[in-house]
Amino acid sequence: MPSNSLGIIVLRSDQEKAYFNEMGDAADEYGMNLYTFLPEAIDLKEKIITGKRYDQSKQTWINERFPIPTFIYDRCFYSTRHLYKRNYPIVQWLKNEAVFLGHGLPNKWAVYQSLKKSPFISYMLPLTVRIKNPKEVVNLLNLKHKIVLKPESGSQGKGIFFFWYKDRIPVCQTHINGCIQTHTFQSLKEFQEWLKKRLSKTKYIAQDFLSLLNEKQQPFDIRILIQKNENGQWVERGRGLRVGKKGSLISNIHNGGIIHKFEHWFYSLPFWKQAKVHQQIENIKTFVPSLLEKKFGPLFEVGIDIGVDEQGHVWLLEVNSKPGHQVVLQTNLKIKPVIYRAPLAYCRYLWKLRS
Numbered sequence: 376m377p378s379n380s381l382g383i384i385v386l387r388s389d390q391e392k393a394y395f396n397e398m399g400d401a402a403d404e405y406g407m408n409l410y411t412f413l414p415e416a417i418d419l420k421e422k423i424i425t426g427k428r429y430d431q432s433k434q435t436w437i438n439e440r441f442p443i444p445t446f447i448y449d450r451c452f453y454s455t456r457h458l459y460k461r462n463y464p465i466v467q468w469l470k471n472e473a474v475f476l477g478h479g480l481p482n483k484w485a486v487y488q489s490l491k492k493s494p495f496i497s498y499m500l501p502l503t504v505r506i507k508n509p510k511e512v513v514n515l516l517n518l519k520h521k522i523v524l525k526p527e528s529g530s531q532g533k534g535i536f537f538f539w540y541k542d543r544i545p546v547c548q549t550h551i552n553g554c555i556q557t558h559t560f561q562s563l564k565e566f567q568e569w570l571k572k573r574l575s576k577t578k579y580i581a582q583d584f585l586s587l588l589n590e591k592q593q594p595f596d597i598r599i600l601i602q603k604n605e606n607g608q609w610v611e612r613g614r615g616l617r618v619g620k621k622g623s624l625i626s627n628i629h630n631g632g633i634i635h636k637f638e639h640w641f642y643s644l645p646f647w648k649q650a651k652v653h654q655q656i657e658n659i660k661t662f663v664p665s666l667l668e669k670k671f672g673p674l675f676e677v678g679i680d681i682g683v684d685e686q687g688h689v690w691l692l693e694v695n696s697k698p699g700h701q702v703v704l705q706t707n708l709k710i711k712p713v714i715y716r717a718p719l720a721y722c723r724y725l726w727k728l729r730s
Contacts, residue, residue, distance in 0.1 A: 382444030399429030
């Protein structure tokens with residue numbers, strides 16, 4: 376009978392089913408009971424949870440009431456402010472009651488502020504400004520001519536806007552449900568009013584626009600998945616390319632991007648560019664996870680998104696502490712058992728530390 380337990384906290388009961396089922400099938404090997412539950416299903420007073428336990432003999436999830444698990448794997452994705460406000464305080468409360476595999480990262484601005492202090496990483500960060508009012512956006516646009524506006528919190532390419540001037544009038548482009556939408560403002564005043572409305576609802580950062588295109592003029596970036604192994608050491612699980620549609624400005628797979636093997640692209644580069652890209656990626660892998668963990672607390676896994684320009688300069692675009700695994704799995708199916716068992720293996724490592 377397993378003596379330890381791992382609870383996966385989610386916002387949707389049907390979330391990442393294949394991933395959690397694979398974990399459930401392996402849980403007994405690691406001496407673990409595996410549960411899934413929603414934040415709202417926790418009785419904070421009694422410290423009892425109503426959720427589901429994976430029954431390996433039946434290979435299915437069964438409804439059950441259980442005490443707070445020993446370990447928690449946080450897979451809560453807050454797609455709206457309402458979801459965040461309702462659930463985040465409960466997740467924070469839970470951090471005092473159980474051991475989280477990773478404490479997660481704060482918003483993009485806080486991560487940027489932390490990384491820019493490192494001489495090994497700062498030169499790979501795009502110019503980034505925290506936006507407080509429309510005038511700051513206009514000033515940056517006047518300086519750089521083309522900029523990107525991103526929500527401080529958010530993922531999957533949602534809520535990103537690109538701005539540039541056409542005949543001295545601001546133009547905006549964004550992606551909605553995989554479709555490119557372009558809007559030309561009638562005046563600078565209209566542009567500022569639009570910004571004012573946006574900034575009143577959401578906090579944004581602005582970045583210099585980087586031209587990160589492949590030889591077919593398609594936007595692309597590289598996703599690298601790094602996890603802690605059974606010995607608590609950071610290891611790369613894999614990497615892959617996300618390639619967007621021609622004419623698009625982002626490569627995210629949620630906006631129509633497709634996945635390619637990293638090696639096919641990398642070995643098509645001239646040798647000098649291969650060497651340059653390789654060294655910069657190694658710096659990112661070596662320093663970023665440990666820097667962020669030192670600043671923000673324990674982490675279990677990170678997805679690192681990078682871009683490469685025509686000169687072979689690597690740009691660190693984003694670091695995600697709740698990464699999807701799709702890019703890596705689609706480029707290397709053999710790694711699937713390792714990735715799916717990684718949370719269980721790391722739990723066993725943490726348990727040994729406590730013993």
